[in-house]
Amino acid sequence: METFLQQLKALSSAEDFLHxxxxxxxxRVVNVSRLHILxxxxxxxRQENLLAESNEVGLYTAYREQLVKAYNDFVKxxxxxxxxxxxxxxxxxxxxxxxxxxxxxxxxxxxx
Numbered sequence: 001m002e003t004f005l006q007q008l009k010a011l012s013s014a015e016d017f018l019h020x021x022x023x024x025x026x027x028r029v030v031n032v033s034r035l036h037i038l039x040x041x042x043x044x045x046r047q048e049n050l051l052a053e054s055n056e057v058g059l060y061t062a063y064r065e066q067l068v069k070a071y072n073d074f075v076k077x078x079x080x081x082x083x084x085x086x087x088x089x090x091x092x093x094x095x096x097x098x099x100x101x102x103x104x105x106x107x108x109x110x111x112x
Contacts, residue, residue, distance in 0.1 A: 004056040008063075014038055018071065021064040025071060033074035040070040 002010075011017050014034035018025045030037065044066035050059065 004059050017041070017067060021060075021067050023064065023068055023071060026075070029071070029075055037067075037070050037074055040073055041067050044070055 007020070011020055014030050014037050015025075017023075017038065018030070045063065048062065048066065050062050050066070
């Protein structure tokens with residue numbers, strides 16, 4: 001019989017995790033936020049220090065709670081508002097790149 005962690009390793013998509021934990025979801029939310037939901041889920045697991053838990057039933061319940069919490073973050077909000085990934089943390093998703101830095105990144109013959 002597979003352990004809880006072995007079963008988790010077999011999951012790959014947000015839908016896999018949501019189905020495994022029996023979390024009802026709207027496909028349109030997952031389509032827009034799938035990677036954000038999973039990243040937030042794993043952030044919550046680390047914050048709660050659930051990796052050290054050894055009771056598999058307790059682990060399942062605690063992980064499910066964190067997945068519901070992560071999913072609900074994106075039901076009520078957007079990836080840009082939640083800022084899970086660095087690109088959204090950098091000046092609201094915009095980065096400043098100077099013309100000089102762009103020119104210096106080009107091969108010399110491209111400027112001629």
